[in-house]
Amino acid sequence: MQATRNMTRMINGILDVSKMEAQMMKLDLRECDLVQVVGASMNDLESLVGARRLAFERPAEPAWVLADQEIVARIVQNFLANALRFTPASGEIRVGIVVEEEHVRVFVADTGPGIAPDFHHSIFDKFVQVGASASSRNRSTGLGLAFCKMAVEAHGGRIGVDSEMSKGSNFWFTLPRRGSS
Secondary structure, three states: OHHHHHHHHHHHHHHHHHHHHOOOOOOOOEEEEHHHHHHHHHHHHHHHOOOOEEEEEOOOOOOEEEEOHHHHHHHHHHHHHHHHHHOOOOOEEEEEEEEOOOEEEEEEEEOOOOOOHHHOOHHHOOOOOOOOOOOOOOOOOOOHHHHHHHHHHHOOOEEEEEEEOOOEEEEEEEEEEOOOO
16 A cells, blocks of 8 residues: 555656646646645644654744745645654754745754755755665655755745755745735
8 A cells, every 4th residue: 555655656746747847737826825834734744743843933924925825835745744754753843934025935944964065956856865775764756856946936936955964954945925026
C-alpha cells in the first residue's frame, strides 16, 4: 500500500512539474489571507509534528495577496514536510509570515542539519536531493522544491533558502501584496 502511495505521489509530482513548465497549470487567482492559508496548511500536517516544537509567527493583521490558495497551500506543505523530515524529534520548526511594503514573506525555519552553500541555488532544480542517500528515510522524488519555485514565480514572487550547516534551514517565498505590482 505504501509503495502505491509513493508511486502515485511521484507520478503526480512529475505531471505537476511538467504542467507548470509548459504553462498549462492555470492559477485560480483570488484574494486570500495568507495567515489563513498557512494556518490551514499547518493544521493538515499537525499529526506529523510529534515531539518537535512548532511555532506560528503571524502578523497581527491579515496578509492579503492575490493567489491560488490551493497552490500556495501546497508550497507551504512542501516546505513544512521537508522541515519535518529533516528536523530531529527534539528540534524546532518556526513558520512565519512577514508583511513587507510590497510583498508578503512566508518562511519555514528548522533546526535540522542545514544545507551546504554549494546547494542553495540548485536545491530548487528538478530531481536534486540534498542530504538523502539512496537508503535514507529522507529520500524523495526531488520534484517538490522545483514545483514550489515554478509556482511562486508564476505568482510573481521569489523563493530562496538561507542555511548553515549544523544550524538548520530557512526556506522562504514572497508574493506581491494585493494591490501592488
